[in-house]
Amino acid sequence: MIKTLLSGLLFLILCQNAISQNWDWGGPIDPLQRKFKVLHYRLELELLPESQSIQGSNTVSFSANEKLDTLRLNLIDEYKVEKVLMDGKEVQFSHQNDMLDIIPIDCTCHQVQVFYGGKTPIAQNPPWTGGFTWEIDQLGNHWMGFSDQGEGSKIFMPALDHPSSEPSEGVDVLITAPKPYFVASNGRLIEAEEKGEKITYHWSTNYPINVYNINFTMGIFQEERLDFRSVSGKTIPMHVWVLQENRAKAKDLLEILKVSTETQEKYFGPFPFPEDKIAVVETPYLGMEHQTINAYGNNFQYIPMGEVKYDWLLHHELGHEWFGNKVSVGDWADMWIHEGLTAYGDWLFYWEHGGPDAYFAKVKSEAKNIPHAKPVVSPLNSTEEQAYHPEIYTKGAMVIHSLRGVLGDELFFPAIKAFVMDERFTYQNRVTTKDFTDFVQSYTQKDLKGFFDLYLYTTSIPKLKVSKKGKEGYMISLQGIEFEIPVEIETSEGIQKITVGKKAVEVKSQTVPVVDPNGWLMLEK
Structure with a gap:
């Protein structure tokens, strides 16, 4: 009885701690962080599953137009910063209130290496309330993933943690794990180096990447792969990694990923990261759109759609490679561009494989549950918590569906694909709602201002x-x-x-x- 009572008190304390860890991000960018741009991250971490900890460093390469008195990064206070190096020399720093203020030395160097570590924050309801998820699979092996869309990258690395900031020259992720564990991450695998009882996996991408999309998942996996022939003519490696206990399901998942990619390419153009890979990895939480390594935790729940199988979670997260990863917003106020357009891509799977009847049935089913309680577009300088609500998915998708109805297919589909292919709005360039609405009106030569103003910025409907x-x-x-x-x-x-x-x-x-x-x-x- 005492043991039960103590366990209950401990659980209550843990819940209270979880509630107090309200890590949000976005909003107005810090004035000190406006003064520099991140070019590249080199993240080198060791995973310590027994203690649910990480230990290592992050090297941040940056550019600045003026001499910095303070280089401000974000890193949660739960980690201990051991030292900070610039030009090979230790520099002063202050770490409090989830901010790491570094005092640069008098040099022309534009690189800083932060050594840090500690116990990871544990996800309470991933991916919606994120953090690290440390599990044991059915075969008794460690299995780790983490999610941070709501919290930002500061929960795993020191970074300029704002949606407007992407490392323009990509990221190198070097993760060390105990043998025989595998670590899947962004980009392409450069090498796997064994040292004693440990393996270091070096992943690299040269593409710009949202900081919350930098990710890694550890486990003992079954891999299936094929060479995917993109509509661009390029051949792209396609991988799935699933737990050993689900190895018999890997080939089906790979085929579903292939069909979903073909469907996305038909409507939105070539896969955006052809020099890397198309991949999903099984995670101990539902899912997330980590660039070129989407998290998958939908338990292989497929539904038949025409002559193929459909996995809504896999298709949705894959769709973010176009909207969210290639086309990215700099202010969470415009988050509907990520979620609404991606959700509409989910509806297009019904159109493509189930036909018009399946498509319109899906639309009507979604539309009847829209409460019209909040505008799709949030106020400028919104945080993730302020901007994230169900209507950015359902009503956002419905706005795109309505736009199709207004324009007709002969204008609508070329306009959307042209937007996704326009270099003014892709990769390193941030996009706003106004960019999207202005582009559509210019491309189609239609006055849609009243339509967009009503459905995107108000809760009213005719x-x-x-x-x-x-x-x-x-x-x-x-x-x-x-x-x-x-x-x-x-x-x-x-x-x-x-x-x-x-x-x-x-x-x-x-x-x-x-x-x-x-x-x-x-x-x-």
């Missing part, structure tokens, strides 16, 4: 009004808007598209007309 006029006439209007929009209307003569606004338009029909029968628009009916 109210449909239909009234009888005479024997076969019906007056149709959309109240609550100051613009006109093309709407499908099904009459006794079939479906026609009519431009409708607050001023009523008359249609003739021997039967009561059905406005927007396919559910292209968000309307109050």
